Amino acid sequence: MKLIFKRFSFFTILFLAFYAKIAAQQVYFTTGFKVSELSSVHATVWTRLCEKEKPNPVVHQRLNQVFRHPINFDENMPIAQMDGSVLGTAGWVRITLQSGSFKISSGWLSAVLEKDFTVFYTFKELKPNTRYEVRLEGKPTEKGLVQKAAGNFTTAPAMYDKKELNLTTSTCQYFWSHDDSLKGFHTYQSMALLKPDLFVQTGDYVYYDKPGPMANTPEKARHKWHAMDAWPSLKSFFQFTPVYMLKDDHDLLADDVHPGSANFGQLTISDGLKIWRENVPLAGKPYRTLRWGKDVQLWFLEGREYRSNNDMPDGATKTIWGNEQKNWLINTMQQSDATYKIIFSPTPIVGPDRGTKADNHSNFAFKTEGDWARELLSGQKAIVVNGDRHWQYVSKDASSGLMEFGSGPVSDFHAQGWPPNEKRPEHQFLRVAGGFLGIKMVYEQQKPILYLTHYDVMGKKLHEERIKN
Missing domain, CATH: 3.60.21.70 (Alkaline phosphatase D (PhoD))
Structure with a gap:
């Protein structure tokens, strides 16, 4: 019985270590993406790579008055500990638009600290009044795990x-x-x-x-x-x-x-x-x-x-x-x-x-x-x-x-x-x-x-x- 328990504990620890390693190698689209500067023929897709799946929860109570300022908020606490915090991370992003059989991609773009890990790409020569499916892929390294996000938009009419x-x-x-x-x-x-x-x-x-x-x-x-x-x-x-x-x-x-x-x-x-x-x-x-x-x-x-x-x-x-x-x-x-x-x-x-x-x-x-x-x-x-x-x-x-x-x-x-x-x-x-x-x-x-x-x-x-x- 003790031997079985030891083996179970060993494999549990091994699994948790493997899972932690995999999690550390992932990137997320926690702050979403935006399609902006739309026209009949072009659109810009913006996003940011994040190091965790969800933002920090809201933990501070608020004043019961206009604006609802937080109570006892430590302005000097590390940003990583603040309510709503979502730290960024380096990696690669690829943005793809598709409408029917037509498909166009940005290629892989780097997300870097100097730009707060934000990435954007402007697609040109699109068709007016056309719905495009948007697919984003993110990965931490060239061979890392790929995270995805998706949505759609329609270009302006001619x-x-x-x-x-x-x-x-x-x-x-x-x-x-x-x-x-x-x-x-x-x-x-x-x-x-x-x-x-x-x-x-x-x-x-x-x-x-x-x-x-x-x-x-x-x-x-x-x-x-x-x-x-x-x-x-x-x-x-x-x-x-x-x-x-x-x-x-x-x-x-x-x-x-x-x-x-x-x-x-x-x-x-x-x-x-x-x-x-x-x-x-x-x-x-x-x-x-x-x-x-x-x-x-x-x-x-x-x-x-x-x-x-x-x-x-x-x-x-x-x-x-x-x-x-x-x-x-x-x-x-x-x-x-x-x-x-x-x-x-x-x-x-x-x-x-x-x-x-x-x-x-x-x-x-x-x-x-x-x-x-x-x-x-x-x-x-x-x-x-x-x-x-x-x-x-x-x-x-x-x-x-x-x-x-x-x-x-x-x-x-x-x-x-x-x-x-x-x-x-x-x-x-x-x-x-x-x-x-x-x-x-x-x-x-x-x-x-x-x-x-x-x-x-x-x-x-x-x-x-x-x-x-």
Whole structure:
């Protein structure tokens, strides 16, 4: 009996040692993947290799107040021990797209420490309005075990095709404002049920300058992205939904950042831009446009890289967008013959906003450029969709008639900053709570109609505007 037990113990130890060795040789797609910068002919696939299958669990309790900051969080603990932590690991990634018999691959790409183990590849010469299956393979070494992930997306339609659009957009998400300590945010689960063609995240994807931890080093800043991307609600959403991402102050450095801003601890604005590009790979400028068939064109604006200091006296040279971006916007809008022109801005252009704010076009601090922008956009019969504000609203500028739609924050726990009962004349809709905005362009009797719908975090319809051009 003792001999049998010894043999059993020996083989158990041997098996466990073998299993541990195999586990140590694996890589994982714990932070998922994103299909971004979609057009009718190209798409970029981004991912990151991780050393373990799941992120650290959420163990800290939270304050029972807005933002839900963590209680007794040790800002100096090793990142590997933090809630939501997912350390990266070196290895190789291959990305493959397939549509029917057509197949195209990136080949094996290296994931390295210098780029936080992120990998991306841009596929070109794709076909318009075509569904592609996405397959990712990851391995630690040339002959290592292969881990897989999969999803799909559909390219945008060709320029003059009559194709409907189903899009969702949201803003302002802080890890500790989560709705579910296991899954993350209800909003992403609710958006997934609508099966959008495209998602636009209008900035503040993470908050460097909020605790748990304060991201005052590049390592902590990267951790914020890892923890956010590892939420199952986000990971599953991005498997089947391509994304355009905009940045704002909190996912670049800190509140109200501009090119001359001081460091946030050891984190510099150069660090912030580098980390942004690691997670949001762009081929060119941070401002870009997307044509969606015959009747819709989208513009995605940049609001941090070219702006003046908030404290600079207002005037013709004070800017948020910068001259190069402004000229690009004028030219591309004038060249567009789309029925609906939709502007996605990280910050408000119409407002109204709090009187104490001074960092966007609805504030007196940027009134000169704000007046110019509202006249330009209204003259083009454009519609503005903005991020940044922690409440949901629809507003109409009294002077220009320009309409603006604020999606609201991703969680009810993040909603604040405006008195719930202070509905001003320009407000068509006001709600100080979380949720998202849905945008649909459909054909009714062969004519394009645009619907913009506010939802709560659970996906309940709250308010809808029907726009016919």
